Amino acid sequence: MKRLPGQAPASLPELIRAQDRISFLYVERCSLSREDNAITVTDARGTAHVPATAIASLLIGPGTSVTHQTMVLMADSGTVAVWVGERGVRYYAHGRSMASQTSLLDAQARLVSNRNERLDVARKMYGLRFPGEDVSRMTMQQLRGREGVRVQRLYRYHAERSGVSWGKRSYDRESWDNADPINQALSAANSCLYGATQAVIVSLGCSPGLGFVHTGHEKSLVYDIADLYKAETSIPVAFDLVAAGPDPDSLPALVRKAMRESMVEAKLMKRCITDIKFLLGVDVADDGPDVLYLWDDQEQTVAAGVVYLDPSTDYATEFKEGEKPWSS
Numbered sequence: 170m171k172r173l174p175g176q177a178p179a180s181l182p183e184l185i186r187a188q189d190r191i192s193f194l195y196v197e198r199c200s201l202s203r204e205d206n207a208i209t210v211t212d213a214r215g216t217a218h219v220p221a222t223a224i225a226s227l228l229i230g231p232g233t234s235v236t237h238q239t240m241v242l243m244a245d246s247g248t249v250a251v252w253v254g255e256r257g258v259r260y261y262a263h264g265r266s267m268a269s270q271t272s273l274l275d276a277q278a279r280l281v282s283n284r285n286e287r288l289d290v291a292r293k294m295y296g297l298r299f300p301g302e303d304v305s306r307m308t309m310q311q312l313r314g315r316e317g318v319r320v321q322r323l324y325r326y327h328a329e330r331s332g333v334s335w336g337k338r339s340y341d342r343e344s345w346d347n348a349d350p351i352n353q354a355l356s357a358a359n360s361c362l363y364g365a366t367q368a369v370i371v372s373l374g375c376s377p378g379l380g381f382v383h384t385g386h387e388k389s390l391v392y393d394i395a396d397l398y399k400a401e402t403s404i405p406v407a408f409d410l411v412a413a414g415p416d417p418d419s420l421p422a423l424v425r426k427a428m429r430e431s432m433v434e435a436k437l438m439k440r441c442i443t444d445i446k447f448l449l450g451v452d453v454a455d456d457g458p459d460v461l462y463l464w465d466d467q468e469q470t471v472a473a474g475v476v477y478l479d480p481s482t483d484y485a486t487e488f489k490e491g492e493k494p495w496s497s
Contacts, residue, residue: 189438189439190222190438191224191429191433192225192226192361192364192432192433192437193225193226193227193364193365193368194219194224194226194227194228195228195253196210196227196229197229197230197231198232198233199211199232200212200233200234200235201234201235201239202238203236203238203239203241203242206220206221206222206242207220208220208227208239221242222247224248225249225365226248226249226364226367226368227249227250228253228361228364229251229252229253230254231254235250248368249364249368249372251364251367253364270374272451273374273375273446273449273451274374274375276449276450277376277390277449278376280381280449281379281380281381287381288308288309290448290449291309291312291381292305292307293447293448294381294382294393294396295307295312295315297397298319298397299319302315309382312382323404327404328408331408331409331411332412333351333408333411333412334349335351338352339352340352340356350411350417350420351407351408351411353417354406354407354408354410355403355404355407357421357424358402358407358427358428359399359403361403361424361425361428361429361432362395362398362399362432363388363395365437365438366391366394366395367388369441369445370390370394370445373442373445375445377389377391380392380393394441394445398435398441401431402428402432402435402437403428406428407424410423410424410427461473
């Protein structure tokens with residue numbers, strides 16, 4: 170058989186599991202290309218080689234050009250491509266899922282479509298954020314109220330601990346420069362967290378848009394999951410960096426570096442995968458079997474790749490001579 174053109178993609182078992190990858194790598198003002206199964210990053214200082222399967226997401230900043238083969242490699246490797254703005258605050262695209270089955274996506278769609286089950290998942294999310302509290306009977310209104318009090322206390326605590334002046338959380342994506350340093354740092358830190366979280370969600374085959382607490386946005390689940398970790402990653406990182414008094418122009422880069430270290434220390438990638446499976450109530454292997462079924466309204470699923478015939482139908486007399494069995 171004639172060989173298909175192009176380089177064969179890596180098989181799923183060959184890929185590094187999402188939980189074992191580096192959370193993200195940020196690049197800007199460079200050119201991205203491919204050499205074998207590595208991404209080459211070239212700028213005025215030279216060329217660096219990055220194993221595509223070693224990173225969960227690649228944040229592509231301004232002034233960067235990307236070759237077609239680079240995107241092919243990233244898609245085959247399950248690496249999320251994230252085009253970001255000047256300060257890494259916008260998300261534009263993601264690559265191929267690493268999942269070979271839809272168990273988690275099926276569970277996510279089912280749970281989010283049922284009011285009571287969706288509320289149960291939301292309670293489990295708040296339970297992870299508020300350990301030691303019984304939230305099993307709380308309504309969404311009560312949960313939001315409890316969250317608001319806790320988050321305000323958290324901001325005030327870190328402001329007093331670090332000595333950073335704090336008013337309120339304020340973010341306008343259209344006027345970044347008008348925000349004070351702490352709000353800029355929080356936005357940049359959260360952007361890193363969102364990128365890593367979305368990389369995990371996509372790698373598991375879940376839908377970023379089907380959230381349980383957040384809704385109506387293409388990244389609703391991303392915000393749901395990221396909120397589980399802000400208290401120990403993005404919020405303390407932002408206050409600590411602003412307290413150090415860095416040059417404002419260097420703040421975004423310092424935030425990215427500190428967030429990468431914080432996510433490694435928190436074992437974020439591994440915990441994120443474990444928490445998503447717990448929330449959806451599905452425990453599947455990352456490298457499960459590559460299967461395809463047909464949906465059946467009585468038996469749930471039946472085997473694909475089979476010609477199913479109704480024994481009560483005489484197919485020899487079903488169509489007139491010369492008649493097509495389907496319309497063209």
